[in-house]
Amino acid sequence: MMMMMVRKSKGLGERHQKILDFIASYQREHKHPPSIREIGEHCKISSTSVVNYYLDQLEKEGLLERDRKISRGMRLVGNSNPLGDMLRVPVLGVIQAGEPILVPSESPFTPEDSVEIATSMMSSKEKGKDLFALQVQGDSMIDAMVNDGDIVILKPAQEARNGEMVAVWLNDRNETTLKYFYKEKDGYRLQPANPAFKPIMVKKNESLDIKGKVVMVIRKVDRLVA
Amino acid sequence: MMMMMVRKSKGLGERHQKILDFIASYQREHKHPPSIREIGEHCKISSTSVVNYYLDQLEKEGLLERDRKISRGMRLVGNSNPLGDMLRVPVLGVIQAGEPILVPSESPFTPEDSVEIATSMMSSKEKGKDLFALQVQGDSMIDAMVNDGDIVILKPAQEARNGEMVAVWLNDRNETTLKYFYKEKDGYRLQPANPAFKPIMVKKNESLDIKGKVVMVIRKVDRLVA
DNA sequence: CTTGACACAGAACAAGCGTTCGGTTATCAT
DNA sequence: ATGATAACCGAACGCTTGTTCTGTGTCAAG
Numbered sequence: 401m402m403m404m405m406v407r408k409s410k411g412l413g414e415r416h417q418k419i420l421d422f423i424a425s426y427q428r429e430h431k432h433p434p435s436i437r438e439i440g441e442h443c444k445i446s447s448t449s450v451v452n453y454y455l456d457q458l459e460k461e462g463l464l465e466r467d468r469k470i471s472r473g474m475r476l477v478g479n480s481n482p483l484g485d486m487l488r489v490p491v492l493g494v495i496q497a498g499e500p501i502l503v504p505s506e507s508p509f510t511p512e513d514s515v516e517i518a519t520s521m522m523s524s525k526e527k528g529k530d531l532f533a534l535q536v537q538g539d540s541m542i543d544a545m546v547n548d549g550d551i552v553i554l555k556p557a558q559e560a561r562n563g564e565m566v567a568v569w570l571n572d573r574n575e576t577t578l579k580y581f582y583k584e585k586d587g588y589r590l591q592p593a594n595p596a597f598k599p600i601m602v603k604k605n606e607s608l609d610i611k612g613k614v615v616m617v618i619r620k621v622d623r624l625v626a
Numbered sequence: 627m628m629m630m631m632v633r634k635s636k637g638l639g640e641r642h643q644k645i646l647d648f649i650a651s652y653q654r655e656h657k658h659p660p661s662i663r664e665i666g667e668h669c670k671i672s673s674t675s676v677v678n679y680y681l682d683q684l685e686k687e688g689l690l691e692r693d694r695k696i697s698r699g700m701r702l703v704g705n706s707n708p709l710g711d712m713l714r715v716p717v718l719g720v721i722q723a724g725e726p727i728l729v730p731s732e733s734p735f736t737p738e739d740s741v742e743i744a745t746s747m748m749s750s751k752e753k754g755k756d757l758f759a760l761q762v763q764g765d766s767m768i769d770a771m772v773n774d775g776d777i778v779i780l781k782p783a784q785e786a787r788n789g790e791m792v793a794v795w796l797n798d799r800n801e802t803t804l805k806y807f808y809k810e811k812d813g814y815r816l817q818p819a820n821p822a823f824k825p826i827m828v829k830k831n832e833s834l835d836i837k838g839k840v841v842m843v844i845r846k847v848d849r850l851v852a
Numbered sequence: 853c854t855t856g857a858c859a860c861a862g863a864a865c866a867a868g869c870g871t872t873c874g875g876t877t878a879t880c881a882t
Numbered sequence: 883a884t885g886a887t888a889a890c891c892g893a894a895c896g897c898t899t900g901t902t903c904t905g906t907g908t909c910a911a912g
Contacts, residue, residue: 449892450891482712486708486712486744490705516710518742542821546771616846618842663898856911858908863902871895873895879886
């Protein structure tokens with residue numbers, strides 16, 4: 401006689417996990433959910449009703465959501481969900497001292513590369529798709545706590561409110577830099593993120609060229625350093 | 627007589643864009659692609675054949691991929707694709723000087739929160755799901771170029787290779803810190819990421835408690851700073 | 853004025869697919 | 883034993899959905 405998978409409703413069974421894993425991997429590969437029959441084939445379940453049976457259980461346990469009556473109408477919930485909203489932010493070039501910063505309109509070429517950021521990591525209003533990214537080259541931003549190789553995500557802007565971190569072109573110093581912006585009575589104060597560094601004071605008559613607001617800094621540490 | 631949308635094959639039309647946008651928003655909402663008829667309804671196209679007609683064009687222009695014969699078998703390609711592979715990394719707690727670092731096995735509770743990272747941002751081998759994240763509290767990591775509030779993504783580890791950034795518990799100093807790890811002849815050298823700081827030398831007999839390797843640092847700058 | 857492409861509509865067809873129902877086997881408490 | 887329940891199978895039903903075919907009005911080139 402055939403052996404049944406004995407589980408008797410004590411939590412998640414092997415079959416449940418296998419189905420969950422398959423949905424995740426299928427979704428990763430095809431970018432859309434599998435059909436009931438496809439799940440059945442892969443998990444060696446010969447009847448669609450059994451797959452449906454398991455899917456219902458997974459839904460009851462809150463691991464899956466189903467849109468009844470519509471084909472492939474399912475999605476994984478919680479940590480197992482491999483797909484999520486993301487923004488593809490184009491990396492327009494590099495930012496370094498001594499060279500003007502690129503802004504989207506100035507970029508002559510299509511972005512060579514881009515970085516993907518989960519929308520859940522973005523604050524509500526930065527989710528517009530005008531964001532762009534730059535890779536920091538050199539150690540000139542260490543006072544802004546930004547390392548060589550870091551990726552900064554920027555939102556185009558020509559002005560800023562107090563406390564916002566901006567990318568500015570300092571004409572008299574001939575350099576691009578990242579600083580917290582503060583408007584003061586006699587001009588502007590550009591405060592480094594690192595409290596060990598002193599602020600830069602810019603007088604009202606001097607030109608202050610804000611290029612964008614920094615919304616995120618990302619550092620991949622998988623590379624080695626000397 | 628009825629006015630036709632005249633486009634005559636010169637690039638992308640208004641209709642094409644509307645369809646693209648609808649697929650993206652539908653996918654964002656339902657986590658699976660729409661059906662041809664759903665596209666038609668929303669874009670005011672009364673015939674499924676016309677939707678199919680447009681979908682074919684979008685595919686030819688490389689903006690869409692289609693899995694023929696299967697329901698809702700389509701996906702956006704390139705920058706318009708709102709969905710992508712991501713890892714949900716649990717934020718297990720905070721890391722701060724003076725307190726031991728949490729490692730996954732020590733965490734007694736389910737993660738309160740988590741951060742979503744695109745797998746494309748991860749180097750190949752860190753994609754296992756044993757990663758965890760900690761939020762930095764305080765300014766004690768500024769020599770590691772890590773700011774108050776930053777989120778560090780860690781991979782559990784008890785040992786490290788030269789050049790890797792590790793989270794260590796320094797017993798004699800009674801603090802947690804992030805440093806680049808180097809094994810030397812008489813012990814270990816812990817190098818701050820910021821070149822302005824001096825390395826910490828640890829002798830062989832002293833205890834060096836590596837808790838994990840840092841694979842990424844993320845800083846959300848949308849919050850304001852004093 | 854014709855011709856042909858383009859942009860549609862509508863209907864019909866055939867798969868794809870979720871759902872349901874009757875039936876079977878195994879395990880377990882009573 | 884026996885009934886209840888969980889874990890299945892297989893088949894049928896019918897809606898969903900992609901596909902295809904015929905036809906129509908528009909517009910620009912010849």
